[in-house]
Each structure stands twice: as structure tokens, then as C-alpha cells.
Amino acid sequence: MQNESNSKRRKTWDKEKMARAVKCVRAGELGYKLAVRQFGVPKGTLERYVRAKDKPIDDLVNVSLGRKPVLGERLER
Numbered sequence: 001m002q003n004e005s006n007s008k009r010r011k012t013w014d015k016e017k018m019a020r021a022v023k024c025v026r027a028g029e030l031g032y033k034l035a036v037r038q039f040g041v042p043k044g045t046l047e048r049y050v051r052a053k054d055k056p057i058d059d060l061v062n063v064s065l066g067r068k069p070v071l072g073e074r075l076e077r
Helices: 002-009 015-027 032-039 043-051 057-061
Strands: none
Touching: 015 032, 015 043, 015 057, 032 043, 043 057
């Protein structure tokens, strides 16, 4: 039962708000705590995304949850 409730709460933050929060923290305009309060995003996720400086913000924010398909997308459907 606990896994069911956790999966419903995962990645419920807004992608645009997370992207703006990451940009602000990376630019030094806001600290982590203020960005979390202002944009309403999880602190741990924000910290992880800010540390991944080699990856574009859009790639970080648009990651899908779950396992990656074994076959191609067309065959999986």
C-alpha cells in the first residue's frame, strides 16, 4: 500500500516553475530556500538539478518516470 501512495505523489511539481527555479539558483539570483518557497518545488530535487550543470534544464525537467522501453516506441505501442 505504501508504494501506491508514493507513486501518486511523485513529480507533482510544475515543470515551468522548476525550470525557473533552477535558472534563478544557477544565476545566483536566489538561494535554495527562497527558490523553494517562491516556486513551490521540492528542495532535494532542486538541489539535484542545480548540481547537474552539464545537462540542459529542459532535459532534466522533462524526464519521464518508470522503466525505459526495451523495444522501440512504435513496437511498444
